Amino acid sequence: KAGVTQTPRYLIKTRGQQVTLSCSPISGHRSVSWYQQTPGQGLQFLFEYFSETQRNKGNFPGRFSGRQFSNSRSEMNVSTLELGDSALYLCASSLASSTYNEQFFGPGTRLTVL
Amino acid sequence: TQLLEQSPQFLSIQEGENLTVYCNSSSVFSSLQWYRQEPGEGPVLLVTVVTGGEVKKLKRLTFQFGDARKDSSLHITAAQPGDTGLYLCKGAGDMRFGAGTRLTVKP
Numbered sequence: 001k002a003g004v005t006q007t008p009r010y011l012i013k014t015r016g017q018q019v020t021l022s023c024s025p026i027s028g029h030r031s032v033s034w035y036q037q038t039p040g041q042g043l044q045f046l047f048e049y050f051s052e053t054q055r056n057k058g059n060f061p062g063r064f065s066g067r068q069f070s071n072s073r074s075e076m077n078v079s080t081l082e083l084g085d086s087a088l089y090l091c092a093s094s095l096a097s098s099t100y101n102e103q104f105f106g107p108g109t110r111l112t113v114l
Numbered sequence: 115t116q117l118l119e120q121s122p123q124f125l126s127i128q129e130g131e132n133l134t135v136y137c138n139s140s141s142v143f144s145s146l147q148w149y150r151q152e153p154g155e156g157p158v159l160l161v162t163v164v165t166g167g168e169v170k171k172l173k174r175l176t177f178q179f180g181d182a183r184k185d186s187s188l189h190i191t192a193a194q195p196g197d198t199g200l201y202l203c204k205g206a207g208d209m210r211f212g213a214g215t216r217l218t219v220k221p
Contacts, residue, residue, distance in 0.1 A: 033209065042211070043157075043202065058209065058210075090156050090157075092156070099209055100145070102159045102162070103159070104159075105155075106156055107155055107156055
């Protein structure tokens with residue numbers, strides 16, 4: 001059974017640009033969550049999607065958005081990039097609610113903003 | 115702010131030593147999960163503790179859930195370099211993780 005895949009693995013952007021990250025969950029998983037991980041702030045929750053609907057949202061500005069497609073694949077978008085957006089972005093999938101069930105994480109996308 | 119407080123933040127020990135890390139909260143959780151994240155990878159679930167006072171063992175790792183279900187501990191016996199990683203806890207009903215304990219086990 002394939003694990004969670006994230007593309008791209010590495011990305012370099014400049015301030016002001018926008019970026020789209022992709023996540024393919026484990027087959028059959030309907031919940032996809034996104035996290036930002038930085039050395040200073042740790043693992044911070046961005047949002048969770050379940051059956052194409054955003055179910056939970058963390059405390060991030062509106063520049064961070066996401067969506068989920070009918071095949072459960074998810075994308076997150078960051079517009080008007082800032083230096084502080086440099087981070088490892090992790091995607092996790094679970095069978096149902098991510099708040100109670102085991103989350104399976106992908107290897108992450110390392111975003112560097114110059 | 116983190117709902118779950120983990121301590122210590124960093125821990126560096128020699129192979130063969132024992133250690134305990136903690137996860138504390140002012141909130142009651144119906145269950146609590148422990149994850150480990152190794153360098154270059156995403157976190158992986160180690161265990162879920164459900165019952166207050168519960169003790170679960172995973173080889174050299176012992177997990178305990180507090181009687182009041184507000185805190186948990188992870189004890190590692192005879193640590194090995196392969197135990198190196200970031201240990202994270204997460205309470206049920208919440209999407210947030212604790213800040214983690216970064217453990218380094220030196221050979």
